[in-house]
Amino acid sequence: MVLVPQAKIAVPRLPPGFVERAALRADLDPAAPADVVLVCAPAGYGKTLLLADWARSSTLTDTAWVTVDRDDNDPGRLWAAVVAALATCPSVPSAGEPHIGADQRRAPDPDQLAESLLALPRPVHLVLDDVHELVEPQVLRALARFLTIMPSTVRLVLASRLDPPLSLPRLRLAGRLRELRAAQMAFTPDQAGALLAGAGLELSRPQVDVLHRRTGGWPAGLRLAALGLAESADREAFLTQFSGDDRSVADYLIGEILSDLPADVQEFLRVISISDPVPVGLAAELTGRDAAGGVLDALERQTSLVTATGPGRDAYQVQELLRTHLLAELRRLGVRRTADLHGAAARWWAAQDQPVDALEHATRSGDTPLVAELLHRFAVRLVLAGDHGPLRRAMTTIGAPATTSDPTLALASALTHLEAGELSAAQSDLRRGRRSSPADGGADLAVLRAVADQLAAVPSGPVPATVAELEVLSAEPELEALARLTRGSSQLGHHDLVGAGTELRAALALSRRHAFDYLAMQCLALLGVVAGTTGDMRAMRTASGQALDIAADHGWESTQWSGAASAMTSYTALLRADPTVAEHRSAEALLGGTVAWSPALRYVLRAVHGAAVFDLGDRAAGLAELQQARSEFGDHDGSEEQCAAAAMLEFRAAQLLGHSVATRTVLTWLAEHLGDVGEAAVMRAWTDAAAGRHEHARALLRPVLDGPVATVLPHTVVDAWLIETSIALTAGERPAARRALLSALTAAELIDAVRPFAHAGPGVREMLVHQRGSFGASDAFVDRALAAGAGRGHEEALLSERELTVLELLPSLLSLDEIAADIIVSVNTVKSHVRSIYSKLGVSSRRLAVLTARERGLLGSSVH
Template sequence: MVARPRLSRLLSRSAAAAVTLLSAGAGCGKTLAAAGWLAGGADGRCAAWLTLDETDNDPATFWYDVLLALQVADAVPAGSQLGLGAVTRPSVLVLDDVHELREPAALDALGRLVEHRGPALRLVLATRADPAIRLHRLRVSGRLAEIRADALAFDAAEARQLFARHGLRLTTPQLRALLERTQGWAVGLRLAAMSVDPADVGGGIAGFTGDQPPVADYLAAEVLDRHPPEVQEFLLRTSVAERISGALADTLTDGTRGRHTLERLAGDDGLVVALDRRREWYRYHPLLRQMLHHRLSTDNPPLAAEMERRQAIWYGQHGAPVEAVRRASVARDWDLVARLLVDAALPRLLSPEAPALVAAVQPVAEQALRDPSMARLICSAAVRFHRHEYAAMDRDVGDARRRLGSVPADLRVSADVALTVFEAAAARARGRPSDLVGAGAHALALLEHAAAPDFAAAPEYRVIVLNGLGIGHLWCGHRQEANEYLLAAAGEAERLDFELPYVSALSHLAVADAVHGELDTAAERARHAVALAERHPPALPANTSAAYLSLALVHLQRAEWRDAGRAIALAAAASDDESDRSARLAVAAIQMRLLVEEGHTGQALAIGARLREQMLAGDAYTGLLAGWVVAAEAEALVAAGRLPAVLDGPAPGGRAQLCVARARLVAGQSGQAETMARALAGDPAADLETSVEARVLLALIAEHRRHDHAAVEALTEALALAEPEHVRRPFLILRDRLGALLRRQQQLVGGSADFVEDLLAHLVPPDGPAGSPLAEPLTDRELIVLRYLPTLRSNSEIGEDLFVTVNTVKAHLKSLYRKLGVANRRDAVRRGRALGFL
């Protein structure tokens, strides 16, 4: 006997009610709860007890037993003739096992007792199911107190006391595991305490399940066998479901009364629980479900597999494709797994459900080497994609594509789209934007001919494909096409609530905005993308590198050096997962520009040489990135004074041409510099920074020639273009020549006065950038560990949260300290805050 004073207090607090209903399933502790309260004095009431049985279905027997119980307890005088009015002493009568009353006459007798018990008599009804009497009248009038299974469940302190009585001392995790498995069910805990060997507590807890003989025998005798055969069959068939609705139950049982049956079961034992207020979804007690499922699997394996298949198809039809795949995998129906994957679930690899989906297809994927069927190869490709093993994924996709002709006709389109999506991912990982565009165009053509009702994932595939097309066109340098596809992807992703592709589309739109000088829009989109991505930390890296990259571009153009350094470091960490080579190259190219501003021209040129070599291995060197690298190299050469190398070298793109023009101006070739600058200033396709800087150069050239009016006019145009977006960098490049010109502009021209003042303030300190990016970027896991450091959690606690060992945490910390250039946790926090990581 475990003392449970909280239940006694609960029974005492319900004393104001005429009737207390203790209603819960078998083994929930109803009897001992009432007995413990009576043993504690029952609030000074005279205590009577009657355990009902089958014989009490005879009203005469029922009334005789009630009267006898009251007489034994001295609640009524001996010889009383069933006069409840004779109960004048404050008394309580506990009627245990009220569920044994099934006959209408007996239930009528119980109803009369409840209604005519007399003011001195309080009733406590302990039952596995609410009796069919008019309890609603008592409930409405406030004369009914109800104590149900949730209140009777053991809490941690009570469970610890129970195990101590059995000589078992459990750790907190062990106790938590048993409480979760038993849901605090009294008999479940008692059986666990009896079955666990004190010499091997961990093993005993691991082996304590619903199919263990003592538990299974109790549940069979006290729960399953008490139901009629049709309900037993219902319970067995539906035990495959971790949660069950009426509609799913009907599918599994070929019935039409699933919801009614579940409602009745939930009212009967307390081992079937409603999960929502509308009572649409239910769950079975974990131990009960284990017992039922074990019996079904043992007695009728084909039926168990068929139930799993039906469940898989049902979930596929009701918008839960990952669960559908998981159930098909449990059924070991590999063809169904593949069909559900390509038709409905594969886009969820770009969602927080990705780990669950990969775990579901893993058993199929592991067989691909032994039996490379289409189903196994597609599952293997999905696993490889999730792990960023793109070379192995490519091999699977190639083998699968050769088998595409053998796929059933109704599956061929979705299978082709799935394979093309994998091919696009490989192109993105390798930094081949033109291949990405080609794959996207093929997939989009397929989707435009797909029949949506037969192809559940078509809208999500379309979002992925549009996003990929937009990214490919962006890095190829096709701004209009990139914007069209990315805007379409963002709009459709938002409508579908497909968050991670939405984040990706917003991030790359922000890059396009920043490149072309729409800085406020770029910053707004990028920050919105980061905020959305932070809802799903495990998916953060692959989806925010472009957002941070766009912020770096914004800060660079605004000469906000410290913020630019922070954004570059975050972009580098976010692109560390190998899923987007173009993004990694872009981060390095932008880092070159910041290094030039800091005066580290040698570092910038070394990065440029490596980038040129890497980009030539793909096709990235022909697009936007090539222009960035060439321009950054040219800026570094001009800053280093290596003018011949700039004048003689190739200079594709407006930014690089500006560097050549600047070099010519510095070299005294003002005529050629003017020709180049004027062409760039008049180019309608030039981005904002290029247009502003071209006019700044024209102003400087005019000033050099003492054409004062032309200088003022060119500078006025440059200021008018730059001021709305606060573009400062073009005015700071030749700071030693521009200061006097800006001061004269301030005196002669009234417009842009505040902006000119702001530029002059930036020209005063010659120190350049205040903050620099890390030489070696932090990985995503190092960033996460860094964010734990201000919490003062121990290394072992951080490891528990991240599901890694304490040694792994220590390894991350060692690398983190090295990259930050610090020796301890406190300095790492300070450095992290200075760099904007915290």
């Protein structure tokens, strides 16, 4: 009779700090017809603890547990342990124990055991832990036999580091097999945080995320990291350096994982560790094994040390800590060999037309000629795709001497510096490129040089033909796209909006066709400028929004182009009278900006933010920010549109607050920067109208409204028509006022400019209220304009209780005499209350008072 130690058949205890995994535990629950469960993952994934927790939490089904070891390669010992484990189950009657083993002096064979288990009154779970210890053919045949004839009263659960040779495909096909693999066993970030907290470590979520990423959620790796962190005086340094080369991790990997693998498989894994992930073709190239795909597939199925990725499952990832350990081991075995492998990987990726991976491996190889060769081929494409990190690292590898003697590399380096906002470095590159450039370098070099020169605006030396003058564009799509972008930008600067739009749309089409995402963001941002300059604010908002979407997808929010798109979307939100959105977007952009941003971009964003703060009610703070933004901008260069927009915002805020000195200051600043533009005339007309000099104001407005004096901003005309409306109302010219108001509405609706109405005088607002419903197709826009003006009048004091009583009766059809009789006061008292209500609400009529009171929540919204 074989004696079985009690520890071998006892369900293991759960250690302190055990992290429950309810979802995985639920996956283990019975689901017919899957009567076999395989939990397969490398060492340290918590297979034993998961099954122990499941067994202890199961109240409806008994669990028989066997911890398999190497001695169980003797069939007699294995089946004796199984019998002993089953005998511990309450559902197995003690009187029936002899039926489990036909002869207690020797262990049963699989057929006898299966027959005996038919007599069990209810099903049991039989867990065989560490099945990978079974390697002898005899015992494996016996286990396979048992699987074939196993009765329905038993559900077999196998835990193993490797796939056991038990005809798993047949079990899958029959629907009898349920599997849990390393990918499912890996800890989530939340579970990793729970494990680390259970170890007494108080880590921030970003720190937990770093460890989770480094370990790939491998529980043993997280526990080893916890031990190291507990002993480390510098947690940040530990987190930065923690890898598979850490001594404790390396010892575990060697002792528990790699020692189980054949030497050739270990070498295979070492070689492919230089790439993450590693495509099958690259694995074959690096290892010289045509059947590398089969090796990787077998490793995934049998060990879970690698995981197939990608839609075609044609690339594999090695478990992260294992990969970093193998890579460190590879370097120790020979730095030159590691460099050669990276060089081979670079050439393979280049052949696949994958520039990022090719350059990264070439840079790691230290092979300067190879890096230069790849830069010649891929640099411009990487600039346009936005892959600036690999490009900069490659440029650093080849160093300044290479750019000195190679004009193409010098120009590519210049473009890289320009995108980073490093104008001085870019201009140095351009000077080197000019000195080393041959007289006739071909169309490609000419395009590249013209683009770089134009973008950097180099003042010194002879300037070659600009892109706009080049008749023949390069046949290379990246150079053609870059040339069209630059040509469009140049035409935009010269106010050729039609030509700019044509070139930029062509560049955008090329960028989308060839996945030049960074170029697409640039094109969309510039198309937003084109649309805004022509007055198409909706198109401006759409193009800028698409640019921001690309920036968000790629993490380019801090770039100049994303900042420009943010400025445009913020400004259009402000024009739509949505200051909340304008304030949020401009603040977010300013917070994420970099020193590479132009002063003009910062000025516009700060001006929009200040105007939004003003519109939201904090008028003094809003004006102060507008003034500070202009002061910091100083004498820097900015486009006409940028200067005019910011100046108009500041002027109107100062005027509404009655700061005459501030209005004169900003008017003088605008005149110095842009001359006698339409915006300056409108500013003067605002000042004259406010001072009662109506005829002089009209004289200033007439050239703007009739066309001889052009405005920089399309919505300035709306402001001009609204000033004319107010003047006409004051003069009692109601037909002329209506015509002016209709012109303002027509111009505003086309460009979605609601904000001018929010700050228009009470006369304009009253006219909109009185004539609501008579504007035809513009009535919906009138409703938006009135809603935008709600709450933007005078800073009213609280209404008294008696004034509120009178206000509640104003929506009725009662006359003031009838209201006086209703509340038992004199009609003169009612008239005094009504005048006070008008003053506090900033209105001049009964109808407008009712509308404003409803908008401010002082009255219900029902119609009387």
